[in-house]
Amino acid sequence: xxxxxxxxxxxxxxxxxxxxxxxxxxxxxxxxxxxxxxxxxxxxxxxxxxxxxxxxxxxxxxxxxxxxxxxxxxxxxxxxxxxxxxxxxxxxxxxxxxxxxxxxxxxxxxxxxxxxxxxxxxxxxxxxxxxxxxxxxxxxxxxxxxxxxxxxxxxxxxxxxxxxxxxxxxxxxxxxxxxxxxxxxxxxxxxxxxxxxxxxxxxxxxxxxxxxxxxxxxxxxxxxxxxxxxxxxxxxxxxxxxxxxxxxxxxxxxxxxxxxxxxxxxxxxxxxxxxxxxxxxxxxxxxxxxxxxxxxxxxxxxxxxxxxxxxxxxxxxxxxxxxxxxx
Amino acid sequence: xxxxxxxxxxxxxxxxxxxxxxxxxxxxxxxxxxxxxxxxxxxxxxxxxxxxxxxxxxxxxxxxxxxxxxxxxxxxxxxxxxxxxxxxxxxxxxxxxxxxxxxxxxxxxxxxxxxxxxxxxxxxxxxxxxxxxxxxxxxxxxxxxxxxxxxxxxxxxxxxxxxxxxxxxxxxxxxxxxxxxxxxxxxxxxxxxxxxxxxxxxxxxxxxxxxxxxxxxxxxxxxxxxxxxxxxxxxxxxxxxxxxxxxxxxxxxxxxxxxxxxxxxxxxxxxxxxxxxxxxxxxxxxxxxxxxxxxxxxxxxxxxxxxxxxxxxxxxxxxxxxxxxxxxxxxxxxxxxxxxxxxxxx
Numbered sequence: 001x002x003x004x005x006x007x008x009x010x011x012x013x014x015x016x017x018x019x020x021x022x023x024x025x026x027x028x029x030x031x032x033x034x035x036x037x038x039x040x041x042x043x044x045x046x047x048x049x050x051x052x053x054x055x056x057x058x059x060x061x062x063x064x065x066x067x068x069x070x071x072x073x074x075x076x077x078x079x080x081x082x083x084x085x086x087x088x089x090x091x092x093x094x095x096x097x098x099x100x101x102x103x104x105x106x107x108x109x110x111x112x113x114x115x116x117x118x119x120x121x122x123x124x125x126x127x128x129x130x131x132x133x134x135x136x137x138x139x140x141x142x143x144x145x146x147x148x149x150x151x152x153x154x155x156x157x158x159x160x161x162x163x164x165x166x167x168x169x170x171x172x173x174x175x176x177x178x179x180x181x182x183x184x185x186x187x188x189x190x191x192x193x194x195x196x197x198x199x200x201x202x203x204x205x206x207x208x209x210x211x212x213x214x215x216x217x218x219x220x221x222x223x224x225x226x227x228x229x230x231x232x233x234x235x236x237x238x239x240x241x242x243x244x245x246x247x248x249x250x251x252x253x254x255x256x257x258x259x260x261x262x263x264x265x266x267x268x269x270x271x272x273x274x275x276x277x278x279x280x281x282x283x284x285x286x287x288x289x290x291x292x293x294x295x296x297x298x299x300x301x302x303x304x305x306x307x308x309x310x311x312x313x314x315x316x317x318x319x320x321x322x323x324x325x326x327x
Numbered sequence: 328x329x330x331x332x333x334x335x336x337x338x339x340x341x342x343x344x345x346x347x348x349x350x351x352x353x354x355x356x357x358x359x360x361x362x363x364x365x366x367x368x369x370x371x372x373x374x375x376x377x378x379x380x381x382x383x384x385x386x387x388x389x390x391x392x393x394x395x396x397x398x399x400x401x402x403x404x405x406x407x408x409x410x411x412x413x414x415x416x417x418x419x420x421x422x423x424x425x426x427x428x429x430x431x432x433x434x435x436x437x438x439x440x441x442x443x444x445x446x447x448x449x450x451x452x453x454x455x456x457x458x459x460x461x462x463x464x465x466x467x468x469x470x471x472x473x474x475x476x477x478x479x480x481x482x483x484x485x486x487x488x489x490x491x492x493x494x495x496x497x498x499x500x501x502x503x504x505x506x507x508x509x510x511x512x513x514x515x516x517x518x519x520x521x522x523x524x525x526x527x528x529x530x531x532x533x534x535x536x537x538x539x540x541x542x543x544x545x546x547x548x549x550x551x552x553x554x555x556x557x558x559x560x561x562x563x564x565x566x567x568x569x570x571x572x573x574x575x576x577x578x579x580x581x582x583x584x585x586x587x588x589x590x591x592x593x594x595x596x597x598x599x600x601x602x603x604x605x606x607x608x609x610x611x612x613x614x615x616x617x618x619x620x621x622x623x624x625x626x627x628x629x630x631x632x633x634x635x636x637x638x639x640x641x642x643x644x645x646x647x648x649x650x651x652x653x654x655x656x657x658x659x660x661x662x663x664x665x666x667x668x669x670x671x672x673x
Contacts, residue, residue: 050561074564087554088610101552101563108548108613156562 001028001190002047002065002077007056009039009046010038015054015216016042022191026157029184031201031222032194034211034234040194041082043211044162047081047192060158072134074102078151082162085147092138092146093131096122099153118153124183125149135166141172145179152183159183162194165200174196183291198235199248202226255283257327262287270297275291277315280324293327295320330607331614337621341391345627351637354378382522388523390631392536392590395601398542398623399646401596402603402615403578406550407571408484414597415582418575419466419485422494423592424586425517427462428455429498430542433505433672454530455516456587462581467488470579474571480557483571518644519590521631530546535584542577543616550574550612571670592627594649598657599623626653 002024010016016039023031032040045051047058049065058065060076078099087095099121100107100114110118122128128146135143144164147207151159161180165173177200184191184206192209201208210218210225214232218225225231232242233299235249242249259282263270273295277284287294294306303314305323314320349361350614355365356375364370364379408417416422431454434530474483502510524532549570552560557567585592603618606611636646 020384048562069564070561070566071564074562079559079562083556083558085555089604089608090554090610095555095607098551098563100563101548104548105331105543106548108551160372183552250440 001061002192003059004047005056005059007043007046007058008054009051011042012054012056015215017211017217018055020056020217022209022217022219024158024190026190027184027188029181029191029193029204030192030207030209031205032192032196032209032211033196033201034212038211038213039215040211041162043114043217044160044192044194044319048077048160049073050079071102074154076156077158077160078154078156079160080144080147080151080159080164082164082166084140084167085143087135090134090135091131091151092135093118093122093137095146096131096153097150099150102154117155118149121149122146124152124187126179134290140167141169141175143175144168144172148179148183152187152189156189158190158192161191163194163196165195165197166277168186173200177201192219198231250278256281257293258283258285258291259293259295260289260291261286261295261297261326262290264299273297273317273320276321277324280321282324293324295324330609333606334621336616336619337625339581341621341625341628344625344632345387345391348390348632349379349383351632352378352383352635353638353640357511357636381413385524385526385529386521386629386631388445389521389532389589390627392533393585393592394446394523394595394625394627396536396539396585396623397596397619397627398599398603398619399406399471399540399616400578401598402583402600402612402619402671403543403546403550403574404596405600406553407574407578408480409556410484411601413484414593415578416491416586416591416596417484418470418579419490419494420463420579420582421462421586422491422498423462423466423589424459424583425462425464425498425591426494427458427460428516429501429513430462431455431458432499432516433509456528459587460583462494463579463586466494466580467576467579467583471575474575475568480571507630516590517646519646521589521645524588532584534587535580539577539580539584540620542573542580546570546574546577547616554610577620591646592649593646594653595623595627598653599626602660604655620632 004020004022007020007022009020031152032043034040042051047065049068052066056301060068060073064308065073065077074111097110097114100110100117101108104110104114117127122131125145125148127142127149130138130142130146135146138146146165148161165176168176178195180191180193181204183189201246205222207219208222208225210230212218218230226242235242258287259277260272261274261277261284270271274284277295285291290306292308296304296306298304301315303317303320305314305320306325307314312323314323346358346361350358356370356379360370360375364376370376397415401413404413404415404417405411412476413603456625470483470487476485477486500511540613549560549565552563552565553567553570560567560570582596599619599622600615603615603622607614607618609615630645630648630653633652634643634645636643
């Protein structure tokens, strides 16, 4: 579908990445992740034909994408940019109809075929009910769906999105990821999105492209990248480490000392107690081996603390932490 | 919801304004007589035929075209530059025209032949129209040339503004060193009038204005694509540079030809697009552009009727009437809608 061969991207005085050989398959959702400044946006804009490559080429259906006539390219590839669109007083329907630009006549008149395509795009993006609403009244999440519908109205084979979840709250992010995944499955469109939502990307992406600051681009299944330690290397900074067991980054704190945590049941309470102790800076260990600082999670929202100064019972996490902070 | 059902009303408004501008003036001609004379019949008074055909008809046609032209050009500039304060003259077109006229009226040598030109025939003077066209055309050429070189539309806006300042500075300098009567002549030109376009000149004025309007219609689709910004417009397959070229050419033809024949007419170009947006409740140029055309023409005709002070021999400066009577009306329409921010939140 979309492939690159020995692609070098960047700007005349700054090469961001070179010799990229990437492949984006139809029906696949790929997440592009990496630290800020690594070149995610530059790669997306180069793949979209908005920037010329410094070397190498981008192939769309085997044709050099940067040599395609603009209107032809617009029928095959659509992009959703990260900038918030302020298009004035337009209804969602009219905004989506702009996606038909490559297909309409010189006056931009919409045929029945265009109307059907707009309707279909809005259905796919789950925003048909917003059709008559002016876009400046929409929430960020609704607006993003309309922008995706606009891109779909171009009937592209490849859909590129630059940080589509940037302005959204967590439930809206999950919804958007699921929407994109469903789109790739249902329509066979190849989707590439850049994102900072590592957690969601790990869970929902078919494949990940991992951009490192040194210009390396690693590709693979999310799980492979996690297991190989690639994720950790890319994001490694002072005080952050990747927990392989839970597949997420943890934040190191200066360690105060070891504490053992014992629990009989109530896994949820134990898990959050574990986190609270970690946040306070303790190195938490499983409570099978009793250390000289030891916490037991009791039933009914109670905790017991054993220390060199005896034992005490606490009815809230707050009082437990207050007692522990003495050590 | 956009209100496209307003179009018949706008059309009726225009026809009404056009008819009134034919009927009213220093001499009042009843509407039924106007219609009869226009259809080739005899009027009650023979002089009415002369007044209608030699003065009022060309003037009404001129006002219609200028109103339509400036409102359309204003809309184009506001969308292109994503700026609610943009007007047809933002790229320095009228300053260029002013400079051309100033050079002729105030300048040394050439101006000598014009000292006997009276106020009335000032606007009928083809030399002035030519000088204004040359001035506007020079600025237009420079702006178009630069528009093909700069990537960013905002850069273009700043460059256009600078051209305007430069031309204004030279005009001010010329005024400073000129005789008072010539300055008065120039300020008469600068206050605007539709009365100077004769049938002779109409043969130049009307085709150029219509060409500009036609180009405007051709550029409706690109203008809509540009609503999303340059990047999205490109991703839709639009050649932004080429579109910008044609949009600027269209707007400049409209602004330039209006200024050349009628002097700089302010206000219409910046205000009417806002009124059209408010009334139609949309930013879609397929509706906005025709609406600007109709509204601009109606507003201009009405302003001209008021400027004539029907029944009297006096005539008010057109630009004064535009502002005095137009500002309250337009403020009311825009404030009532409170959507300026939504339309230009970028």
